[in-house]
Ligand SMILES: Cc1ncc(C[n+]2csc(CCOP(=O)(O)OP(=O)(O)O)c2C)c(N)n1
């Protein structure tokens with residue numbers, strides 16, 4: 001069956017009109033279509049946030065699990081272990097990843113779980129109405145908070161590289177020309193591929209000073225390192241390290257998992 005672009009679409013978005021996350025959705029649809037990935041082989045994983053809702057807006061024919069806040073990495077790891085053939089794509093936010101989910105994010109990278117991990121980074125907790133996130137710029141206010149942000153921001157790409165991630169990229173929701181090829185390269189990567197996407201929140205971000213705004217990106221695009229920032233393929237992936245079965249766990253038969261009587265006797269003899 002020939003797949004068309006329509007087969008990669010999802011439910012209509014309920015996000016604010018103009019939200020950067022909706023542009024990211026379109027770029028994901030385009031990238032998976034161009035890469036020819038069959039949606040029925042994809043698992044869309046997410047946490048909680050406006051960003052995490054993105055997973056509902058592409059590839060309706062894919063598997064999916066909308067987990068709890070900050071736990072996408074753990075649930076995605078489980079999905080990959082249960083079926084290593086799945087193309088796992090995780091959608092998270094800067095709050096979901098850089099605060100409550102930061103431990104899971106680092107351990108996912110440490111284990112080199114084969115998946116595409118997209119962070120839709122807007123510097124705010126959009127869904128809970130505009131509190132500063134851990135990636136918000138220091139000393140920059142936003143439309144919701146009545147004071148400047150007092151804490152230094154976490155750079156998702158730097159954190160991923162420092163944690164040993166072998167595919168780290170940064171893109172901008174408004175630049176599909178760059179982001180679509182980045183996502184396609186991430187699909188082809190055998191381990192964890194982290195893509196930090198600057199994805200402005202039009203409701204709460206401060207559009208004058210924030211580095212996560214359309215105006216800032218327009219004026220400073222060339223000053224912000226974007227593209228594939230780090231790429232190598234030296235480490236074994238989780239699937240290799242754990243010698244995961246090629247078959248999904250649900251398809252394993254008794255013959256696949258039961259030891260032969262010779263193996264069993266040999267094993268029992270070690271305890272005599
Ligand atoms: C355990 C838990 N703590 C807090 C919340 C409230 N909460 C929901 S979404 C969210 C932040 C989302 O921010 P982000 O991940 O940046 O996504 P955005 O909405 O900005 O896209 C928070 C704090 C929650 N749902 N669960």
Ligand code: SF4
Pocket residue numbers: 014015016018019020021050051122126127200201202203204
């Ligand atoms: S609140 Fe912000 S992040 Fe959430 S949908 Fe609206 S513009 Fe997007």
Ligand SMILES: [Mg+2]
Pocket residue numbers: 049051093094095120121122123124125126133
């Ligand atoms: Mg956010």
